Amino acid sequence: MSKRAAENEPAHPFTHPLLPSPLPSSLPQLGQLLGVSPALAEATAARMAAAGRLNARLDQVAGLLTFTAVAGGIGGGVSAASAAADPGSAAAPHPPPGEAEAAFEALARWDAAIAGVCREVEAAVEPLTASGGG
Amino acid sequence: MGAALQASAAAALLAPPSPQRSRVLAALVADERTLAFPTLREALATVNLDRLLSPGAVAALEATLAPHQRAVGGDGLTAAGRAALEHNLVAAGKIYANIYLDRVRERNDRRRGGAWEKQ
Numbered sequence: 001m002s003k004r005a006a007e008n009e010p011a012h013p014f015t016h017p018l019l020p021s022p023l024p025s026s027l028p029q030l031g032q033l034l035g036v037s038p039a040l041a042e043a044t045a046a047r048m049a050a051a052g053r054l055n056a057r058l059d060q061v062a063g064l065l066t067f068t069a070v071a072g073g074i075g076g077g078v079s080a081a082s083a084a085a086d087p088g089s090a091a092a093p094h095p096p097p098g099e100a101e102a103a104f105e106a107l108a109r110w111d112a113a114i115a116g117v118c119r120e121v122e123a124a125v126e127p128l129t130a131s132g133g134g
Numbered sequence: 135m136g137a138a139l140q141a142s143a144a145a146a147l148l149a150p151p152s153p154q155r156s157r158v159l160a161a162l163v164a165d166e167r168t169l170a171f172p173t174l175r176e177a178l179a180t181v182n183l184d185r186l187l188s189p190g191a192v193a194a195l196e197a198t199l200a201p202h203q204r205a206v207g208g209d210g211l212t213a214a215g216r217a218a219l220e221h222n223l224v225a226a227g228k229i230y231a232n233i234y235l236d237r238v239r240e241r242n243d244r245r246r247g248g249a250w251e252k253q
Contacts, residue, residue: 029234034222035189038236040209044219045235053151054223063235067227104153111157 030065136170143174144199147181148217151224156182173198181221184228192218 030045031038045065048054057066139162146158159182162168168175177195180187187195196204196214203213211219226233 029236030226031236033186033226033233034219036211036219040211040219041223042235045223048220048223053220054227056223056227058235060235064232065235066232067230107154108157111154115161 136167139165139167140171140174140198143168143171143178144203147174147177147195148199148203148213150217150220171198184225186222186225186229187218 029038031041034041036044042058042060042065045054045056046058049056049058055068057068059066142158143162146155146162149155149158159178163178163182168178173194177187177191180191192214195218196212199214206212207216209216
């Protein structure tokens, strides 16, 4: 616990209450947890972390996968790439630049607009299929 | 009529984790018509809540997929297997702060006094 605080890493909301002080013996093994071979689990974790799709650091010497705090959700912003480039530094979550935030909002609006169109098409098709017996 | 909904649920489940996928999943879970497909519904709820997908759930999900979605890729995994693996990695990150990569190194760590001391 104190180690986490010393690293200045915000504790994850789910990790915190569930595992106040995880003992080494209570840590599961990744491959076993995921139901695949350790090599495949490690390769997948490495690929996802490198692509910024998994907020984690891979320590192959210690054989540990350390999950870092989630800053902006999955694949959130640039923090993953810079953390991968410099694994030694504590992965402080960067606030996403305003530009990325605006793009994300535009994307969310776009998705909402598509969902709206889909709902209207659905509302039009449903009575048709109900009456036509299609 | 449910075919399109079923296809969209399957596609959302097979997609790699992303914010867009999370939004689609949330929309599908909120749509009560997905209750007509119990297997897909269960997988949707599990994935939407960032819970671990069990191998049994993955096998059940796989049985509902189209043949081309069941093809085995170069890494020896099916699309469902790969999606479940990637999802479970993200989900594991919500449960654990860190995790051992394999048994051998876990045993070595224990002999040396545990992983936490070394951080």
